[in-house]
Amino acid sequence: MPLDNASKSTQTASKSKTLVEPMSDLDLLLQQVDDIVASEDPGVALDTTTGSSWSAPRWSR
Amino acid sequence: MDVETISSYLYKIKEIDQRILAVKKRFGQKNPLLTLLIEAKLLTELKRPSLDLRLLQSLSGELATQLYQSSNKFSAVNRLKQKRTHSLYDFRRQDYESSYADCWRIFDPLVCAGLRSLQGNTNVYSKFIYIIGPNGEWRHFNSPQPMSVSIAGRRNADLFPFHPFLAKEFEFDVSAAGEFSLIWSKVDEFPYALYLNNISGHYRPKDLRALDLLDLVLSTNTCLGKTRILTVCNESTVLYSKANQKNEAESN
Numbered sequence: 001m002p003l004d005n006a007s008k009s010t011q012t013a014s015k016s017k018t019l020v021e022p023m024s025d026l027d028l029l030l031q032q033v034d035d036i037v038a039s040e041d042p043g044v045a046l047d048t049t050t051g052s053s054w055s056a057p058r059w060s061r
Numbered sequence: 062m063d064v065e066t067i068s069s070y071l072y073k074i075k076e077i078d079q080r081i082l083a084v085k086k087r088f089g090q091k092n093p094l095l096t097l098l099i100e101a102k103l104l105t106e107l108k109r110p111s112l113d114l115r116l117l118q119s120l121s122g123e124l125a126t127q128l129y130q131s132s133n134k135f136s137a138v139n140r141l142k143q144k145r146t147h148s149l150y151d152f153r154r155q156d157y158e159s160s161y162a163d164c165w166r167i168f169d170p171l172v173c174a175g176l177r178s179l180q181g182n183t184n185v186y187s188k189f190i191y192i193i194g195p196n197g198e199w200r201h202f203n204s205p206q207p208m209s210v211s212i213a214g215r216r217n218a219d220l221f222p223f224h225p226f227l228a229k230e231f232e233f234d235v236s237a238a239g240e241f242s243l244i245w246s247k248v249d250e251f252p253y254a255l256y257l258n259n260i261s262g263h264y265r266p267k268d269l270r271a272l273d274l275l276d277l278v279l280s281t282n283t284c285l286g287k288t289r290i291l292t293v294c295n296e297s298t299v300l301y302s303k304a305n306q307k308n309e310a311e312s313n
Contacts, residue, residue: 025184026073029101033080033094037087 121298152233168222238264271297
């Protein structure tokens with residue numbers, strides 16, 4: 001089978017599986033990551049200067 | 062019980078590793094997405110029937126670098142040798158009154174005590190926020206935070222319940238504050254695995270050590286007899302497992 005057809009076949013099988021079976025918790029998380037990585041504008045919320053939501057400032061006193 | 066088979070585990074690790082590469086390429090070596098993925102990899106490892114301590118050590122070190130910008134000392138224990146003392150962390154009432162008091166009625170009905178209400182939760186990748194009160198009172202919200210919050214941070218009190226909402230009954234004093242996730246089947250009497258950190262933008266319990274948090278968790282929940290517990294705090298990580306008889310080391 002040509003590579004392209006094999007690839008399409010795999011994709012179709014994958015989509016069919018998605019339609020039949022609910023996504024696992026990890027699959028759902030990875031899908032969201034994929035969407036953000038693929039997005040042209042991931043948004044200002046994705047702060048690349050920090051590794052976590054520690055970016056929410058400690059209450060100023 | 063969602064016990065990992067080797068093939069399932071390898072598939073998940075491969076999928077996560079692919080995303081880690083993609084995220085690093087797109088956003089660099091430090092960003093919330095990367096943190097989330099390293100955490101997911103760590104939790105996937107925690108679900109395995111046979112633990113790989115070396116890998117857990119490596120992953121917790123990576124996570125500490127992302128979360129706390131620190132190196133991380135890893136220890137595995139199967140019992141606590143002595144009762145530890147704990148500091149309290151405070152949040153000013155006047156800050157709460159001025160900014161969050163209006164939201165309290167939204168979130169107060171969502172506060173739960175103890176872990177029992179989470180029996181049946183099998184999604185280890187979703188995280189709940191929690192506090193432990195001055196006398197060991199365990200409080201958390203009844204639903205996990207969405208992934209978008211992990212990525213974007215927590216800036217809107219109308220949409221996301223902050224830690225101080227959990228601590229109102231304790232005059233906003235806490236012994237610990239952070240996030241946790243767990244796997245607990247409906248039929249087992251104790252959770253299979255529990256992961257906790259000390260991430261709280263409001264309390265920032267930065268001097269809380271992983272062994273201190275483990276002690277607090279064990280002393281405030283009676284349903285954790287054989288639960289694998291992984292605590293990640295600042296510069297230390299502790300894995301607690303009754304089955305882990307070969308590892309007697311305690312963290313410093």
